[in-house]
Amino acid sequence: MPPKSGFQRAKNIGYDDDDVYDDEDYFDEEEGGDVAADEMSEEDKEQMAIGTAKVKEALGSEYKVKEADIQDALWNYYYDVGKSVTYLKNKYTPKTQTPAKPKTASRFDQAAGVADAKAPTGTIKAKSKPKVVEKTDGDKLAESVEKLTVKVKSKNLDVIEEYRKSGLKKVSSFVVIGHVDHGKSTLMGRLLYDLKVVDDRSVDKLRQEAETVGKSSFALAWLMDQTPEERSRGVTVDIATMPFETEKTSFTILDAPGHRDFIPNMIAGVSQADFAVLVVDAQENSFQSGLKGQTKEHALIVRSMGIQRLIVAVNKMDTVSWSKERLEKVRQATTTFFESASFSLKNITFVPCAGLTGDNVVQHVSASAADWYTGPTLLEALDVSEPKKRDLERPLRLTINDVFRGSGQNPLSVSGQIEAGTCQVGDAIVALPSRETAVIKGIELSDGSPADWAVAGQIPTLHLVDIDPIHLRFGDMLISPPPAPSVRLVKSFTCKMLAFEHVLPQYVDVFRGRQQATGLITGLSSILNKNTGEIVKKKPRIVKPGEVARIRIELEVKGEGGGLPLEVGSRIVLRDGGKTVGAGLLESYT
Template sequence: MPAMRKQGRNTDHTFWSCSRLARRIEEMKLSGEIPANCNSLLEWLDRALELSTENTSWLWLFGVYITTTWAERNDLVFTGKRTLHPLRYLLRRTNLEIEAFSGKHAGGRQLEISRKAKDTIHGWALTCESRRRRETRDLVTASLSSAAATQVSDSRTSRNTEVEAASSADSGPTSQDTASRIQIMGKEKFHINIVVIGHVDSGKSTTTGHLIYKLGGIDKRVIERFEKEAAEMNKRSFKYAWVLDKLKAERERGITIDIALWKFETTKYYCTVIDAPGHRDFIKNMITGTSQADCAVLIIDSTTGGFEAGISKDGQTREHALLAFTLGVKQMICCCNKMDATTPKYSKARYEEITKEVSAYLKKVGYNPDKIPFVPISGFEGDNMIERSTNLDWYKGPTLLEALDNVSEPKRPSDKPLRLPLQDVYKIGGIGTVPVGRVETGVIKPGMLVTFAPTGLTTEVKSVEMHHEALTEALPGDNVGFNVKNVAVKDLKRGFVASDSKNDPAKEAANFTSQVIIMNHPGQIGNGYAPVLDCHTSHIAVKFAEILTKVDRRSGKELEKEPKFLKNGDAGFVKMVPTKPMTVETFAEYPPLGRFAVRDMRQTVAVGVIKAVEKKDPTGAKVTKAAAKKK
C-alpha cells in the first residue's frame, strides 16, 4: 500500500498513470492483498478518496478501473445498485470538487477536468445499468484507453488543447449509445408495477427487501451493514426492511412513511415494486403508491393477535384491500406472512383459518378469491419466497416468485392521449427539474411538448429515464422521471398531470359529477360536506355541492331525486367542487384519473368514479421559451 499512497500524493499523477495502477492492482490481487469478492469495492473507493484529494482524474479512473476489473471476474453484476453505488460515490465527489474549484481563479483547468469527469461518470452510471455486460465493458475499456492516450498528449500541449482532448476522451460511451443499449434492455421483458400493502408491522418492507435481496438487487455488504445498525438499535428483525425504509424517522419508529420504489426481475417480468406504508397516519402515501400498481401483494400477519388486529374494523388489511380495488388494482396475491412465528410453527390450520376469513372479505370488496393465490411465507426467514420450503411441505401452491410470474399482462392504453400524474418533483444538480410519476395513458418521449394541469404550464421534455436508464419513449405502466426545460421545482407539485400539449391536453376541473358509494361514515352526509378526495396522486378537499340522486348500488336504478343525505351503504350521484385547483378525468375516458377514495377522520368513508367533468380553460398559463419555439 505505501507505493499506492506515494502515487496518490503525486500532483503530476494524471490519466496516463492508469497503466501503472493496473499493474499494481494485478500484483495485489495475486498476492491476496485484495480480497477475491466484490465487497471490497467500496473499501477501495474509500481508500481512493483518501489518496486523491488533489486529483479528481485519478479518483475517477480508479473507480472505473476497479468497477470494470471486478465485472470481468464475474463478481460484480452490471445491474442494480452494486455498480451504480461506486459511480454515484464518484459523482458526488466530483460535484464537491466543482463547487470548490468554482470559487478559485487558479482552479480553471481542474474545474474543466472535474466537469468532464462528472459528465462521463454520469454516462457510465447509465451504461452500467445495462445487462449487456460484455458490450458495456468493451465500451468502458475502450474509453479508458482513449482517456489514457489523450492525457499523454495533453501533457505536451497547451491548456486549450487539453480541454479539447478531454472532450474527445469523454466521447467513449455516448449518451446515444447508452440510450440504445438501455432501450433494448428495458423492453426485453414486460414491465409491471407491484404494490406491497397490508397492516402496520405485517412485514411488508421486510418481505420486499428480502425478495429484492434474493433476486440480486441488493449487495450482501449493504444487508450486513443494515443488520449491524438494526442490532445496535435492538431491532435485528428490521435488517431487510431498512433497505426500503431510508428515512431516519422511519428507522427509529420501525414503520414505512413514504412509498419506496425498487426493481427486480422474475422469469417473465421486469418489475417495479412499490412498498406502501401500512400505518394509518401515512395512508395518503399508501394511496399514491397503490394508484400506480398493476398487482397488489397483500401481506397478512399470521401471528396470534397480529392477524386479528389487521382484519379488525380499524385494521389496515381491510382498508388497503378496499382501496386497492377502488384504485383499479384488479390482480392480487395474498401472503400469509410470519409463518415461522405461528403456534405451532408453520401451522396449516392457522393458514386455512386466515385464507377463509380474508377470502370472504375480498369477495365483499369485489375481488374473485378463487383467482387469488394465498402463499404461506416467512419474509424474514425466506420460506416459500423464491423456492419451496420444507417447513411448509403441506402447501402445494406457487411460491411468491411463481405467483408473480403468474400475473396476467395488463393492457396498456398507449393509443390514448398522454396522462402522467406526478408523484414527486426533484431538483437534480447538473440536470435540472425532474418530475416523476407513472405513465397512465399515451406515450412520453424526449422532444415533445407537455402541458401540466391544472396550471397550464407548457414546456419541452429534454430526456426520459426509468431506473436511471435513458428511454427513447415511455409507455403506460412505466414509472419514469423526465427532465423539463426552464421550469422551477416550485412550479410543479404532486397531483399535477402531464399531458401532450398538442393532443387533448389535461385541464383544471371546475366541478365534476361522480357516482359515490358510502362505505364507512358514522353519520349522514349532506350538501356542503367537505372531505379529502384521493384521486390518482392528488389529495385535495372537495365539497359535496349537491347530492343529485340516490341509486341502488347494484343495479344503478334511481331511488330518490335530490335526497337530503346519504348514509352507510347508500350510493348516489353527487356534484363535487374542488376547494383548490385539481385535475381529474371521466372514468370512461381515463380510468386511472377517474376513480377516487373519499377520506375523513383518518379513514376511507366512500369510494367512487367520475361520470362527467366540467373543465376550465387556463388563464395566463406560462409557456417556456423552448416550448414557444416548437409551437
C-alpha cells in the same frame, strides 16, 4: 488586436473584411482587449514585426497560419512568443492536440527563452494565464451548449413501433398493502435480497446498524425504509419504489405504508399499480386487528381504485409453525370480506410465507411442518399476474410522484408512472395545473438505465429543461401538448360513490393518486342499485356504508386555475378525519 496603420478607422473595416475572424467568441474578447490597448506606438509595431517572424520560425512549415492570426495572438499574449505559438498550434490542430502535448511543452520552454526580455513576465504571465483558461472554458461551454441543444432534439421515433420491436419484458408494478406491522417492508426486503437485487454487503451493513439500535429484525425492512424517521420509528411513511426482474417480467415494487395516518401516500402508490399484494399477519391477534383496521381499508381502496388482481401473502407463518389450519382460518375470514367487497374470487391467490426467514418467498419452504403446502411461492404468484392493459395510443398522461434534483447535469427531474401514452427524449410536455411547457432532456427507467423513450406502465424518471421548478409539484400531471386533447381542471363534478362510512353533505379530501384537494359534497342526489345502477332512492338524507350513491362534489379552489385534472372515468378516493369515507368514479363534470 493586430496593429494596422490608421488604427481607429481601419479597425472596423479590417474586421468586416477579414474572414479570419469567424470565431465569434474570440472576436468578442478581442474587442475587450482593444479598448484597453487604445493606440499602437512605433515601438509596438517594431516588436510586432520581430515577434511575428519568431513565431513563424517556431511554428515551422507544417502549420499554415495566417499572419493576421499570428499578430492577433502576439497582441493577446503581450508579445510572448512561446504562448502565442502554443495557442496557435492548439487552434490549428485541435484534433491532434493531445498527443502533441509534450512536444509543445518543450517548445514552450525553448520559445520562452527567446521571448522578449522587455515583457515584465511576472505580472503579465499571471494576467494572461487566466485568459487562456477562460478561453478554453468558453469553448467548452459553447460546445456543451451545442451538445445540449442536439440532445434535446427529438429522434422522432415511432415509440409504439420501437416498443414492439424492442421485445421488452412485460412491465408490471404492484403495490404492497396491509395493516401496520404485518411485515410488508420486511417481506419485500427479503424478496429483493433473495433475488440478489441487493448485495450481501449492504444487507450486512443494515443488519449491523439495526442491531446497534436493538432492532435486528428490521434490517430487511430498512432496504425499503430509508429515511431517518422511518428507521427510528420502525414504520414506513412513504411509498418505496424498487425495481427487480424475473425471466418474464420487469417488476416495480411499490411498498405502501400500513399506518393509517399515511393512507394518502398509500393511495398514491395504488394509483401506479397493476395489482396488489395484501400482506396479512398469520397470528390471530394481529390478524384480527388488521381486519378491523387497514387490512380492510386498504383492500377496499385498492378494489375501488380499479385493481382486480390480489395476492394475499399470509405472512409470519413461521410464528404459527406453518399450521395448515391457521392458513385456512385466515383464508375463510378474508374470503367472506372479499366477497362483500365485490372482489371476484378467481382473481385472488393465497400464498403462505415468512418474510423474516425467507420461506416460500423466492425459495420453497424448507420446514418439514409445511410439507402439506404444494402451491406457488410468492415470486411464482407474482410472475403469473398479468399487468393491466396499457393505452399506448392515447395522449401522454403522467402524474408526478416526486420532484428532485437528478444530478449535476439534470437539475430538475420528476418521476411517476405513465398512465397512458408514450414519451421520448425531445418531446415537449405540458404540466398541469400550471400549464407551463417543458422539454424532456433525458429519460431514465426505474432500474436507472437511460432510455430514448418510455411507454405507459413504466415508472420512468424524466429530466426536464425549459421550466421553472415552481411549476412542478407532487400530484401535478404531465400531458402531451396541444393539439392533443388536454385535461380540464375540474372544479365540480358528479360521481358514483361506494360509501365506506356514513356520508352526509360534508367536507371531504378528494384524492386522485398523488393529487389532492378539499371538496364539499353539495348534494346526495340518489342511492343506486349496486349491480344494475338503477336509482333506488332519490335525495337520501344519508348514505350508509356499503351503499352506492350518486353525489355531487364541489372542490374548494384556491385562486385562479385551481381544480383537479380529472377526466370522466377517473377514480377518486374520498376521505375525512383520517378515514376513507368512500371511493368514486367520475361521471360528469362542469
